[in-house]
Amino acid sequence: MREDNILEQIWTQSPIFESVLRSVQIVAATGATTLILGESGTGKELVAQALHQGSDRRHAPFITVNCATFTESLAESQLFGHKRGAFTGAQADYAGLIRAADGGTLFLDEIGELSLPVQAKLLRFLETGEFMSLGDSRVQRVDVRIIAATHRDLSALAEQERFRADLYYRLQVVPIELPPLRARQGDIDWLLSRFIETLSARYGLVPPRLTANARGVLRRHPWPGNIRELRNLAERLVILHAGKVVDVENLPFALRSAVESAESTRRFSLPENGVDLEAVESDLLRQALARTGGNKSRAARLLSLSRDTFLYRLKKFSIQ
Numbered sequence: 001m002r003e004d005n006i007l008e009q010i011w012t013q014s015p016i017f018e019s020v021l022r023s024v025q026i027v028a029a030t031g032a033t034t035l036i037l038g039e040s041g042t043g044k045e046l047v048a049q050a051l052h053q054g055s056d057r058r059h060a061p062f063i064t065v066n067c068a069t070f071t072e073s074l075a076e077s078q079l080f081g082h083k084r085g086a087f088t089g090a091q092a093d094y095a096g097l098i099r100a101a102d103g104g105t106l107f108l109d110e111i112g113e114l115s116l117p118v119q120a121k122l123l124r125f126l127e128t129g130e131f132m133s134l135g136d137s138r139v140q141r142v143d144v145r146i147i148a149a150t151h152r153d154l155s156a157l158a159e160q161e162r163f164r165a166d167l168y169y170r171l172q173v174v175p176i177e178l179p180p181l182r183a184r185q186g187d188i189d190w191l192l193s194r195f196i197e198t199l200s201a202r203y204g205l206v207p208p209r210l211t212a213n214a215r216g217v218l219r220r221h222p223w224p225g226n227i228r229e230l231r232n233l234a235e236r237l238v239i240l241h242a243g244k245v246v247d248v249e250n251l252p253f254a255l256r257s258a259v260e261s262a263e264s265t266r267r268f269s270l271p272e273n274g275v276d277l278e279a280v281e282s283d284l285l286r287q288a289l290a291r292t293g294g295n296k297s298r299a300a301r302l303l304s305l306s307r308d309t310f311l312y313r314l315k316k317f318s319i320q
């Protein structure tokens, strides 16, 4: 675990993200089980490190596991350990990552990828602090804080019975939701400049300068890779265009076409004879509800509306 202050490395100017970081500070000190939600590259791992650093476990181990890298049988033995001979290939006893994190924090990244049997074992551990290694009849007890993260909609996975609902409720006692970069418009320009500045200094290069048009394209980009994507772009511009002006044509082709295709899906063409806007709106509201099986939060997201605005519009059209 790094000694420097992790919270200071989580840069933002967005009031929403700043309030998330304030709750990170509060939750950190409690030592509670925490679920971090957010798209890829939004800083989930940084926040997990900050949660550990802000707790009284800071001098104990912080262990990160990416659950997506395990096969089902490997996940159980990696997390909970095994005795020699417990399965073919188990040539020596292995204590497992939960034991290795004793006194500290275990960060389970991509928790949505864990298989149902391993989820059951994890739930039991969260409830009792106890577990058994594979091939071992002894019950072991350790003191480990679990922080989990996912980019998946766990409630939808629970509805499809691919994630245990009881584990979901146990984990999301204190959820921390990291907003995607495209929802923090003010951060895009500011973070890009900050990354360009620090990376230019690190490489000993003169920072490139972006034209207003190039910045405009970047503001409209949907940033599916979030801060990781933004940082990588900054590094590329610093290396390839040090001391030069960067215009739209100097931006990566993939990025320019992503902006174009995002804009074309956003644009509806108006039919020759016009439309009945209210009929279209009420139809889209109904379709969103039908597609999500009546789940209003997810239906609102499909239409890029807040839940409140969505509910308001349902009422306006008397849709149940």
Ligand SMILES: Nc1ncnc2c1ncn2[C@@H]1O[C@H](COP(=O)(O)OP(=O)(O)OP(=O)(O)O)[C@@H](O)[C@H]1O
Residues within 6 Å of the ligand: 009, 010, 011, 012, 038, 039, 040, 041, 042, 043, 044, 045, 046, 047, 109, 151, 227, 228, 231
């Ligand atoms: N707010 C931020 N300020 C500065 N750097 C950030 C910020 N958020 C993320 N980063 C950097 O972006 C990269 C991705 O962050 P991180 O690994 O924490 O994301 P993640 O949500 O865990 O991603 P994944 O889901 O893909 O594992 C890292 O290099 C991290 O240091």
